[in-house]
Amino acid sequence: MKPSIDFVTVIVARPTESYTGEIKRIKEEVWQITDHIEEYASADECENFVRSARYKYIFIIVTVDLINDLFSLNIHQFRQVQTIFLFDPHKNSNTLHINDLRKLSYKMHEVYISSKDLIRRVEECVHECANKSDILLSSLAGCSSDTMTTNVVNNIADFAELWFPLYIDFLFELPMVDSKEEKLRFIEQCRRHFAHNPGALQLIAEFEEHYGPHGALYYYTCDGFFYRIVNRALRRQAIECIRDFRFFLLDIRNQLQLAHEKFLHNDTKVGMSKTFFRGQLMSDAELEELQNKHREGTLITTNSYLSTSECIETARIFAGKPTNGIVSILFEITAEIKDPQIKQRKPFARIGHLSKFGEVEREVLFSIGSFFKIDQIDEESSSCWIVKMTFVDEDDQNQIVTSDFRILRTCSLEMKVIKIGDLLAKHSRQGISKARHFYDLIKTSNSSEALKAACDAGRGWLALNEENVSLAIEQQQKALGLYEKLKSECDSENLTHLYITSYNCIGTCFRQMKRYRRALEYYCKADKLALKVPIDKYAMYEGYRNITSINIALTHKLLGNIDQTWELYKKILAYEMNTSTHFHGPTYLTIAQAGLQEAQIANDVHEYERHFQHWKAFLDLSLT
Known part of the structure; x- marks a missing residue:
């Protein structure tokens, strides 16, 4: 499909008589790739256009007779110029001279003798440019702050x-x-x-x-x-x-x-809100997805740095003109100016004095991974959509929408490694292989021994996810051996968390093998370490796999110890209620669904009946 995108332009140098036929055919082929073609007879004309088109992506096709003029005017140094293709069907170019030009700019591609090869490469470059968003936004739909219950259910x-x-x-x-x-x-x-x-x-x-x-x-x-x-x-x-x-x-x-510390001027004070603007083109499909996921309070995060401007006119230029399948988007981002003495985890700042382009665009850059709350999406006119957002300080405890991320990041580096692998494994179809690659990368890099041990623990959980219990136990035993060597040099609390996660994994392996007594041995080893892992939404998300008390209670129920199971759950509730004022939906839900999974995976009718009777007895106790 032809990418009808306003900001992609192909310039074709108007040739001398010897190239007329070939260039005419090339232009016809380029028209099949994009509607936006410019043609110039001289390097001066070409330079004038490039200078005037600061906000476009430009590809230049040039013949041998004009290449020197282009480089003498330093057209290759303009940021908007993406690639220069040299077409030389008559093989008139001097190889040594062309190599010298290629040393001047990485944008200079190889010499193309065949128009077919040239067009194929131009098409690849234009499509790559047209299909990439200026900024990739990950929508975290469901982070609404309407009620805690909605937050719990949707965030899973x-x-x-x-x-x-x-x-x-x-x-x-x-x-x-x-x-x-x-x-x-x-x-x-x-x-x-x-x-x-x-x-x-x-x-x-x-x-x-x-x-x-x-x-x-x-x-x-x-x-x-x-x-x-x-x-x-x-x-x-x-x-x-x-x-x-x-x-x-x-x-x-x-x-x-x-x-960021220099943001305070005569017109800017602590607590004041500033508005910044960003214009970009977006496909209809991307906009529709954003609209479908949006409701008041939806959270998005950026996968790279987000460039904005204090000038709305500059942003509108970047927003471009809508074409078939493409819409203009103007982001309006409101951000509160915080006390500069408090170091920001995700700072944003004016960067004109640090940028090659100076103060012309009045650029304000937001950090990679910044969080924004979508407030409103409106069609301003037939040619432009407005997306209003608010920058969210993830350290602000009053911001409920980022509480999930605070839960994730509040842990040791070692536990963070395990969490990243776990989330990667759940993120996509190839998630488990990507998680393995992540663990391998950490293990083979210049990382601490504690991080390498955490990778073994993480790989053990990956193996368990794939129902390879023997490999899971092997990986966790390997990790336990490393923990023993680290006792004298690693923070004791961090090491305790690692012991707990490995013991819980091995216990779950034996539970899946229906060796319940053996499972209890490892769960009790974790429990004796006397370090309570909080039952929060992330614990619920990962199936409470690392909550030792719940694992022990569930295993006792499988053994038929119903009274003991109920007493354990009551202790869990009492502990959670006494240590936190937050809503304990995850804990209640865990108790409500305790044992259902085991009943579902029963091998025969008799085993199913036994699990069902345990479940009924447990319910009878909980309702009295």
Whole structure:
């Protein structure tokens, strides 16, 4: 399908007589790719258009007779120029000279002799550009703050969406071993990736020589290979690639935190709300999905940095013009200015003084993983939709909508690793393989022994999810062996949490094998550690697998010890009520459905009847 998108333009250089036939055919083919074609007879005309089209993505097809003029005017340095394709059907180009040009810019592609090959590559590039959103928004539908009950029920399906912001949070919390080493490793990977692109290799060399922590935002706003690598990896949620430029994300956060402190001016005070604007094009399908998920209080999070402007006119330019299947969107984002003395986890700030583009666009950049609450979606006119949002400070305890994420992130690094793997496994069809890759990445990197042990524990739970109980027990026994070696060097409470999760996993393996006495042995080992894991919505989401008291109660019921089971559940309720004032819907629901799963997976009628009688007896006790 032809991507009729206003911000994608292909420029075709008007040729000399010797190229007329070939270029005419190329133009006809390009018309099949996009409606937006410009044609110029000189490099000067081309430059004038490029300068005037700051907010477009431009691809240039040029012949040998004009290539030198283009480079002499430095057209390749404009950020809006994405790729330069050199068409040379008569093989008139000098290979050495072309290689010199490619060293000047990574945007210079190889020489195309065949118009068929050229068109195929142009189509690939244009479609890639047309299909990618400027910013990927993950909608966390169901985070409504209407009532706690609605929050509990609806949020059960949404925790998996939080794996990526939790992963970014994890990267920020990891101790920095050696930023120079991380930078060099990233540079070497870039060199391997761009081994056949002299222009990119030149930029990589410059980056290696000149980059420093105080220049992160400058490089991020530059039109270079680095900006594209970072955004592509973030949009694709490429775990390994993002890990490799962690030093860069940390440098940007530090710069944003410092810049955020300067937000207070004569016209800005603590507690004041400011409005920022962002314009972008969006497909009808994306808008429809956003509308379907939206209700008052819906939460979304960004997978990369969100660029906005204090100037609505600038945002409207970026919003472009709607075309077939594409709509213009204007985001209006309201954010409260907090006390600059309080360090923000997800800062936003004016970056004009740090950007290559200066103050022209009055740019305000929001951090990766920022949370926003959708307040309203309206059709302003036939040509533009307005999406009104509020920036949500995830540390604000009054914000109920981010309480789920606070639950997830409030734990040790080791438990965070296990949670990320668990959420990844539930996130998509290939989730378990992605979770394994994540654990392998942590184990093979320069991580602490405690984190590596946590990966073994996480892999044990993955194996149990796949009903491979023997592998699950093997992984957890391996993890337990590592815990023993870590007793002298690891925080005791963090280590206790790891012991509890491994013991619970092994106990659940034996429970699934219907070796209930053996299961109780491991559950009791976890219980003796006397560290209570809170029964919150995340515990409910993962099936209470790590709540030792519930596991013990459930196993006793399977053994027919109904009175003992009910007494245990009453103690759980009393403990939860005494230690927290929050609504205990998850705990009540756990008791209500206790044992149903075992009845459903019974092997025969007699076993089903036995489970049913236990369930009935349990209900009789709970109702008296």
